[in-house]
Amino acid sequence: MSTTEKIPVTVITGFLGAGKTTLVRHLLAHAKGKRIALIINEFGELGVDKEILAGCGDDTCREEDMIELSNGCICCTVADEFIPTMQALLEREDRPDHIVIETSGLALPQPLIRAFNWPEIKSEVTIDGVVTVADAAALSEGRFANDEKAVDALRSADAMLDHETPLGELFEDQLIAADLVILNKADLVTDTQLDTIEAHLKAEMRPGTGVVRARNGHVDVAALLGMGLSTEDNLAGRESHHELEHGGEGHEHDDFDSFSVTLDGVTSKDHLLNTIEATIRAHDVLRLKGFAALPGAPARLAIQAVGPRVTAYFDRPWKPGEARQTALVVIGESPLDHAAITRSLEGAIAAAA
Numbered sequence: 001m002s003t004t005e006k007i008p009v010t011v012i013t014g015f016l017g018a019g020k021t022t023l024v025r026h027l028l029a030h031a032k033g034k035r036i037a038l039i040i041n042e043f044g045e046l047g048v049d050k051e052i053l054a055g056c057g058d059d060t061c062r063e064e065d066m067i068e069l070s071n072g073c074i075c076c077t078v079a080d081e082f083i084p085t086m087q088a089l090l091e092r093e094d095r096p097d098h099i100v101i102e103t104s105g106l107a108l109p110q111p112l113i114r115a116f117n118w119p120e121i122k123s124e125v126t127i128d129g130v131v132t133v134a135d136a137a138a139l140s141e142g143r144f145a146n147d148e149k150a151v152d153a154l155r156s157a158d159a160m161l162d163h164e165t166p167l168g169e170l171f172e173d174q175l176i177a178a179d180l181v182i183l184n185k186a187d188l189v190t191d192t193q194l195d196t197i198e199a200h201l202k203a204e205m206r207p208g209t210g211v212v213r214a215r216n217g218h219v220d221v222a223a224l225l226g227m228g229l230s231t232e233d234n235l236a237g238r239e240s241h242h243e244l245e246h247g248g249e250g251h252e253h254d255d256f257d258s259f260s261v262t263l264d265g266v267t268s269k270d271h272l273l274n275t276i277e278a279t280i281r282a283h284d285v286l287r288l289k290g291f292a293a294l295p296g297a298p299a300r301l302a303i304q305a306v307g308p309r310v311t312a313y314f315d316r317p318w319k320p321g322e323a324r325q326t327a328l329v330v331i332g333e334s335p336l337d338h339a340a341i342t343r344s345l346e347g348a349i350a351a352a353a
């Protein structure tokens with residue numbers, strides 16, 4: 001089979017909350033008749049991303065074309081989950097024109113990219129391009145670089161220390177894997193800040209990688225789908241820190257932790273959002289997302305927090321018979337104090353009682 005007959009696959013990576021799902025939503029809405037199958041992998045057991053995409057109301061967000069891989073990060077479940085999922089997708093009678101994979105914000109893209117050379121799928125699919133979404137607001141606030149001084153100080157105290165912070169390292173691994181970087185959330189920073197961030201990113205990227213600035217993932221879909229790069233044939237220079245240091249053997253996600261909290265009896269939207277923001281600030285939570293049930297509200301409230309920036313909107317009406325509850329997934333660097341964070345979030349109920 002020639003390369004042109006293979007189904008192209010776009011891999012979307014990028015740190016927690018950078019805007020991957022928002023970009024996918026934009027892609028689906030502007031697919032112009034292209035049948036896109038979507039594989040979503042997320043960290044945390046609630047499956048919020050799929051729910052959000054399924055709730056978008058567009059015809060293109062067909063539930064049967066969305067496959068969720070929720071048993072951990074895709075990079076660690078390539079053999080057990082990813083390859084069988086791809087094989088099942090390729091066996092379908094109505095094969096998709098294009099496949100988009102949204103990795104979890106904590107995934108290393110490298111093991112996934114390498115999997116496209118596995119004989120089980122190599123003759124059928126090819127990577128069209130790897131797109132890394134970067135969060136301009138988080139970068140300008142120094143969220144990945146804020147420990148640089150501390151790390152440098154440690155380095156000079158201990159010449160053996162070759163690790164950077166888990167956050168910074170993962171971010172670099174995602175950047176180095178990119179064929180295209182989308183510098184998203186351009187609306188939250190000034191043009192001068194964008195210039196500085198872009199220069200900083202370029203220093204970390206492979207030479208020649210393109211950068212596109214975006215707001216809410218609004219990029220030219222025709223340019224994004226159709227790069228035709230066969231990335232799996234060009235792996236040199238994309239090695240992760242882990243591959244360089246440990247020869248590519250399995251790696252751990254122990255640096256990060258996630259758990260979910262269910263709250264019964266939330267009464268006020270403002271109080272809930274304020275409580276969430278205070279909890280995030282007090283406990284250094286990196287990402288929080290989920291849905292809330294408010295009394296009398298016919299729709300569920302989708303809640304999104306990236307660092308202390310909390311937003312919420314009613315995404316779709318509750319379905320008949322659906323449990324109306326508030327469920328949130330909390331993600332951060334290990335160790336997260338589950339009990340204290342849960343207690344703090346329960347403040348959203350206590351004060352309203």
Ligand SMILES: Nc1nc2c(ncn2[C@@H]2O[C@H](COP(=O)(O)OP(=O)(O)OP(=O)(O)O)[C@@H](O)[C@H]2O)c(=O)[nH]1
Nearest residue numbers: 015016017018019020021022105184185215216304
């Ligand atoms: N202001 C602003 N907010 C954005 C932009 N893009 C995404 N967001 C918001 O950022 C939050 C996170 O966006 P997602 O698309 O869910 O991010 P993600 O990368 O898929 O997150 P994870 O899957 O949890 O890693 C949501 O509240 C989005 O609405 C943007 O360009 N500008």
